Amino acid sequence: MKMKGNPGLGLTIPKRIRVAGMTFYLRNEMLRFCDTMFTERRTAYQNFASLANQLPAVYVPNDGTMNQSSFLMPGIPMSDGILPMIKQELGEVDGRPALITDLKAGDRTHHVKLRLYTAIQTLENGVLPRVRFSMREVSWWDMTEAGGHLALVDDEFADDMKGWALVRVSDDRCSPQTIVTRCTLYQQYTTEEALEKAADSYGGLTDYLL
Secondary structure, three states, X not given: OOEOOOOOOOEOOEOOHXXXXXXXXXXXXXXXXXXXXEOOOOOHHHHHHHHHOOOOOXXXXXXXXXXXXXXXXXXXXEEXXXXXXXXXXXXXXXXXXXXXXXXXXXXXXXXXXXXXXXXXXXXXXXXXXXXXXXXXXXXXXXXXXXXXXXXXXXXXXXXXXXXXXXXXXXXXXXXXXXXXEOOOHHHHHOOXXXXXXXXXXXXXXXXXXX
């Protein structure tokens, strides 16, 4: 890729980015505060980045503020390991918002713990999108049995500025899980218009091929 030496990230964005997209991940940021587990590559950072590469590309302008943004979207990886994945979706149980899983009552065991990771989308100073993460342990007995499956039932699961991932943990092993969310804020930064605006802020698109 052709590079230009400017005070920002210094990129002349090629037209091929329309297909491939480009995302920069900063090491040692928000996820380090919530004890995530990525065990399937040499480093947790490499493991996270390889999985996050499958997320939709977002296009933000190089205006000195937005290039520090982060977005809540479905599919953000929160763990990677060898334990069976928990299928989960947002829905309702008895008319109340819920995180519904494919876990069953027979899966309850003291050998396996459950961690609930929560992501919160905020707009700092009303304009800068940022995502912050937290984690808390969930008891198997905090879950409600509904339709043969276990669910976490709480009004918070209706919040469209939050996302969740329930992770199965046993010693140093975990299940591979990603965020489920109702949040759609990121979508306005995935459009053709957003691409053109971001490209203009870096000096425009070029015909240079990767």
